[in-house]
Amino acid sequence: MPSGLRFTLDVDGLSPDTFTVVSFHYTGSYSSLFRLDVGVSSAYFTTLSYEKAIEKDAILKIWQGDTLLRHVRGFVASFSRHEYDGQRASYQMEIRPPFWRSIYRQNFRSFQNQDIETILTTLLAENGVTEYSLLLGNKHPVREFCVQYGESDYAFLLRLLSEEGISFFEAFADDGESQWLIFSDDAAYLPPPIEIPFNPNITTGSADEYVSQISHTVQIRPSSVVSKDYTFKRPGWQGKFREDGANLDWQRSQYEIFDYPGRFKDEQHGRDFTRYQMDGFRSNAEIALCESNSPRLWAGQRLTLTEHPLDSLNTTWQVVASELYGEQPQARPGQRGQGTVMNNRFRLIPADITWRPAPLPKPKVDGPQSATVTGPEGEEIFCDEYGRVRVKFAWDRYNKLNQDSSCWVRVSQGMGRNRVW
Known part of the structure; x- marks a missing residue:
């Protein structure tokens, strides 16, 4: 990126000049909780106590001059004090999304005659998650009886979402403040793609966004899923469903997954659960690993790549994971370094594929x-x-x-x- 690149961090209740960002590392992907590690320095060594930062809302902003390029908002989950040079102290923060709090709530609980949307909204409300959107186009029938058995709220929801073929990711608005959690079951809900050219000779001072590296991979994954279950209410019911994977051009079709019991008692759940499992097993059958100087590429975004010499790569992709790094070492007194730098490493899959999480095991009951x-x-x-x-x-x-x-x-x-x- 060109000169003028800078990073700022604001923590709720503290003045804007409290922290100067030295470095940050953001990791985020589909169906996972993002983590933002920020290294900062501060002159408020004697007055900056832990309770002024821990559990407080925080927002990292990436600027190009006076233009805001990207922001990440969460709360401070960890706060560490490091060395003090007589003028400024160094600190390290771990920033997490509100949904992360659900990791530390464990329960035994039954939900009766509720669908996934009702269960999800109940637990999101109990965990204080208010900014989210449900983009669900498929049918998700009512479950007669659903148990959270010794699982954290997060592990329980992650398991249900994987069964129902629903992924989630953070969405960041252009206003520098708004951010919400998206739950989606179809790639059709993804936003329009961002067009970025390929350029392997990008320089640090480039004023434009480029993809500088791309590594394309295809790999063997399960080719079919067969699920079977039984219900005493319909003893003659076959309860068997099959789903074959798509895009098997580069592999054999002998890799079958047989699942019993399939955790369904009707045709709708049987067909859908089998399809969702197949999609989950093959979600990374074709991937591309990339690097770019653009901070605008995160899980849930679409990218149209242009100007690559291999024309088959000049197509539209979707981002499923990203790692965004940034450093401004000159923020430390006496440090110059190479100036402010930023790099984004991310993983792509074809844009028309609906990414789904792989199935997760249910907890076992002892005795x-x-x-x-x-x-x-x-x-x-x-x-x-x-x-x-x-x-x-x-x-x-x-x-x-x-x-x-x-x-x-x-x-x-x-x-x-x-x-x-």
């Missing part, structure tokens, strides 16, 4: 569960049409001891000579 048989007040026997009884698990803190407690369970009864029917 039998303790529960209390429940029902409406005043009724001694309470069963449904299948002879099931309603129970409330010992770990269930949310449901009451009534007809709406944890869930229905099938019943077996002990007979003489250890027989069971």
Whole structure:
């Protein structure tokens, strides 16, 4: 980038001149929580206590002169004090998005007759995540019974989102302030592409944006997924679905994944879950690793590459991950260095592919569960049409001891000579 490149950091409740940015490192990708590490210096050594920074909102801004190129907003999750040279002290911050707080909330909980959108919005609200958007074009049917079993809120949602074929990423507006979390199940919702030419001879003082390196890779991944499940309500139901992968030109079609139980009880979930698994397994079958001087390329953006000598690469891609580095060593007293520099390393996949997370395992339950048989007040026997009884698990803190407690369970009864029917 040309001269005039500079970085600033503002922390809520502190004056704008409190910190001078020395370096930063941003990492972000689909279906992960971004991390922004910022090295700063400050003259407020004697008055800058930890509680003035930790848990406070912070925003890094990247400027070209007076033009704002990019910002990243989050909160300070870690704050470290380092050396003091008699004039200024060095500090290191780790900045995270609000959704990161869900890592530190663990629960045992059941959700009854709710779809993924309802479960997601409930847990986002409980974790204080208010700036988000749901861009869901596919059907996501109601789940009769869904359990968070000893998982953090984040791990639980990550598992459900992977089952439902939904990815998430941070979106950054051009106003230098607005930023929100996007949940999406279709690449059609991605913004229009940014056109950037390829130029391997870019210089540090270049005034234009270029892609300076690109490495294109294709790799073997599973070629098909077969899922099967069973439900006692429809014992004759086949419950079997198959999805074949696309773009198998460079590999064999023998790499089949068979999944049982498939965690579905109806056709809609069966078809969709199988397709989502296939997409997740093949999300990185074709990738391109790139470098650029542009800070505008992050997960969820689209890029149209031009002027590459290999015409097949001059097409539209989507960014699935990025690492943005920046240094201005002259911010330290007595340091000159090479001036302010910035570099963006990012990973691409074809623009028309809907990136989905790979499936994640469900937690395992060790041994039998303790529960209390429940029902409406005043009724001694309470069963449904299948002879099931309603129970409330010992770990269930949310449901009451009534007809709406944890869930229905099938019943077996002990007979003489250890027989069971």
